[in-house]
Amino acid sequence: MRTSRGTASAALACLLLLPLSGCQSADDGTQPASGAAGLPSRSDPPAGMDESLRDAALALIDAREEALVDGDREAFLSTVDPDELTFSATQARWFDNLAQLPVTDVSYELGDESVMTQVSGAGDLQLPVDFTMRLDGFDRRPVTQQMVWTFTRDGDDALLADDRNTQIDARTGWTPAPWDLVRIEVRREGGILGIFDEDTEQHADYVMSDLAAASEAVRARLPRWNGRFVAYGIADTSAIDEMSAMTVENTAGVAFPVLAKVGGPVAAYRFAVNPTVVGDVLGRSLVFRHEIVHVAFGASDDRSPTWLVEGIAEYLARTTYPVDERRRISAYALGGAQPRTLEPTRRFYSRDAAANYELAALVCDYVATTRGEDALWSLVRTFQTEDFGMWAATEGVVRRELGSSTRELSRQALAWARAA
Structure with a gap:
């Protein structure tokens, strides 16, 4: 149990003593102690702004980068607040997901601290962090995502309690990738990277075969295209719903650019297909060819x-x-x-x-x-x-x-x- 959360018993004891020791006459020359009864002191920093934790938080950022680069799952998860059960579980899933991907150019860097004026305080300290990675062989340049991390105190050390912030996500227009949402299953065939989940992986082998055939058909008409792409086929349709101008029910697939940073340039074009398409043996090849054409054209028809x-x-x-x-x-x-x-x-x-x-x-x-x-x-x-x-x-x-x-x-x- 961390020190900051271990004061509850002491606070309760002080509250029980209040009727005896907290009712002295105001003219006896004494003043109540700052922070009495476990209440926050007026000098305590507001939520998310405890700068005394800054050095420990920066050290944690470096430790997480090193663990991710080294593929050290235990070290990566040791930076996470174990009391945050949901966050701990999603971080374990996320690490396992990235281990399946051809990830390179990984880094965590302290971001633009001016964005913190747009963030509601939480935890003991919050800092902007830029996470960068590249899918080797598929992204033309590394992709940087702006995040805000929330830290909690563990004695003199820091632990990570959250790595997302709704205000910053809305400001940057962040759209989660499959590895941010669910446990993924990855298939790779030549220049095709297919991302599936436990609901769609049963179709993965056949889908990869159809994607390869669709890619060949498009390259026959557009020979200058290199034929390399990433396709998402997972049951979670939240990203498709966000990107499509139509309802999810009427959207077979969506092709979209992945920006290297907010405001561009474009690092890659990918596409996501509705899970109903993944399981449609007769119709999916047409949808695949359509979306691959969008990927092949990229920005040339924007x-x-x-x-x-x-x-x-x-x-x-x-x-x-x-x-x-x-x-x-x-x-x-x-x-x-x-x-x-x-x-x-x-x-x-x-x-x-x-x-x-x-x-x-x-x-x-x-x-x-x-x-x-x-x-x-x-x-x-x-x-x-x-x-x-x-x-x-x-x-x-x-x-x-x-x-x-x-x-x-x-x-x-x-x-x-x-x-x-």
């Missing part, structure tokens, strides 16, 4: 209108099917749909998303099949350098590059599909 971004991904995902089959699929899915202007903004995901995906894919397929895929790649490159202030202006770019508005292109594409 200034393209949404219809073009999603349309190209879905078109390329379907190119494993013969063109006439793709036309029939689109004609059936779009039914009696009428020509319309394609949605350039994120409203694409909230206003009849299914029809938006289908029509965008059909238009991209029509352009690529009748004019060649270079027409699509040229349009993406143009948007990457084009100077426009509003998404509505993208219509003019399309008209200039392809000679038609998106409404006219959708009319032509629908007629093409229905003629199959």
Whole structure:
């Protein structure tokens, strides 16, 4: 039991003595002792600001880095407050998770202390800590995460009671990775790193095979891409829910950038798939190809209108099917749909998303099949350098590059599909 928590019995004894010793006359010349009855002294530091613990806390930060680098589980967990049972358990799980990953460039550094003005006090001392790591072979640069650690006193030493802070997480937009959430199972095949959990690992071998086939299919269309990526397929959908513009139920997968630090640059592109997709033997390959296209494009289409971004991904995902089959699929899915202007903004995901995906894919397929895929790649490159202030202006770019508005292109594409 730590000293700071071992004063409870003494405090109780003082409280029992109060009726006898605490009612002296105010004019007897005596003053009550500071901190009497175990109450906090006016000189005690506010929660989280006990600077007398600073050196011990900094030493603990160094010890945790050394233990993590050395793979010393016992030393790593010895820095954790054993009274914090939930935190102790999650730290053990987290250490075991990282042991399965190709982690390198690991470090803990004291962070920007000015952020502490945004933090509600807790524990004996709180300090900002920057945690850095890189997935070797998958991240182009190390990834640094801003954290706030909460320390408690253990005699003259410090122990870690928490490493997360809701204010800092909200400020930095932190999204937990699978190894932060659950016990993971890792599979690696060539340039593919698959992350599963106890609910999805039963499908892991088949999923890795499908991911490899999907990667080969995409590389055949985008040969400059190196084919290396990380895919998440766990039962916890909280991260997908946070990142997707649609509901989780309507989201098959999400591709996303991993920033090297808050504000960039990008260290890697990864994707997460809904657990229902992981177990879908028939449908998951199409979803994998779609998301891998997003990973392969990376930031090169981040200034393209949404219809073009999603349309190209879905078109390329379907190119494993013969063109006439793709036309029939689109004609059936779009039914009696009428020509319309394609949605350039994120409203694409909230206003009849299914029809938006289908029509965008059909238009991209029509352009690529009748004019060649270079027409699509040229349009993406143009948007990457084009100077426009509003998404509505993208219509003019399309008209200039392809000679038609998106409404006219959708009319032509629908007629093409229905003629199959």
